[in-house]
Amino acid sequence: MRRFENKVCIITGAASGIGRSTAIAFATEGAKVIVSDINESAGILVVDEIKNNGHEAMFIKCNIGERSEVLNLIETTVKVFGRIDNAVNCAGIAGKISSPVHEYPEEAWLNQIQINLIGTYYCVKFQLEQMLKQGGGNIVCVSSAAGLVGQPDNSSYAASKHGVNGLVKSAAIEYATKNIRINALCPTAIETPMIMHGRRNLAENPEALESAKNHQRMKRMGQPSEVSDVALWLCSAQSSFITGHCMAVDGGAFA
Ligand SMILES: NC(=O)c1ccc[n+]([C@@H]2O[C@H](COP(=O)([O-])OP(=O)(O)OC[C@H]3O[C@@H](n4cnc5c(N)ncnc54)[C@H](O)[C@@H]3O)[C@@H](O)[C@H]2O)c1
Known part of the structure; x- marks a missing residue:
């Protein structure tokens, strides 16, 4: 049985990874x-x-760091499809700078907060407004393992993802009796363009790639589907008593 037949689902950052x-x-x-x-x-x-596989989809361009664009994303979705059953907020950036806090360029530090935290806040705020009107829904925010522990030389990314986890936990409590669940996923190294072309440029640095894999308990990177499978489960009826959870998807890193 297909779990999301005719459900309306918004995915931000859906062009990649x-x-x-x-x-x-x-x-x-x-x-x-x-x-x-x-x-x-x-x-x-x-x-x-x-669409080529016989399914239904529509593209809406949106920079989540711009309030008006997020509002347009939500309003257009509701105009076309009438409601929002599930939202998975994946859009995010990971800067290419490695630097301690006092040397980190201020503009780049603030930009990660603007996209990863404030952008996710806009998404969650407007998604919640619609879900309250329609009587329920599920939200998943893709945070990071850097939302659970500090990450040296990457403080702005870690601060933004800690912020996302705080937002998710607080909102989960606020809307627990409103038939709205909201959870976060906290992955470690997942093989996507973000990490392959990120701070350590793993795609062009075989030694760094080998070391990144060896650093993992399973001695391999995670795959995008190993995160999306959990996101779908968190949006499904199978996880109906789970809300406010910041779930590590980490191949055992935090065990
Ligand atoms: N790959 C990993 O190892 C990893 C680990 C932990 C957390 N994450 C998080 O997972 C999420 C997805 O990352 P990914 O690895 O799939 O990366 P990715 O770079 O493959 O995909 C990110 C997508 O977000 C989009 N995006 C960037 N800024 C945006 C903005 N302002 N507005 C709208 N869209 C924007 C990009 O265009 C891209 O399509 C991110 O929030 C990231 O922080 C990734």
């Missing part, structure tokens, strides 16, 4: 998927792939 995998997985399970991203051309490719 974990978001792309989540969008395709929801569509395969019968959902009407709103593929949203700042990257229009890559987002449209994801929509084409979903």
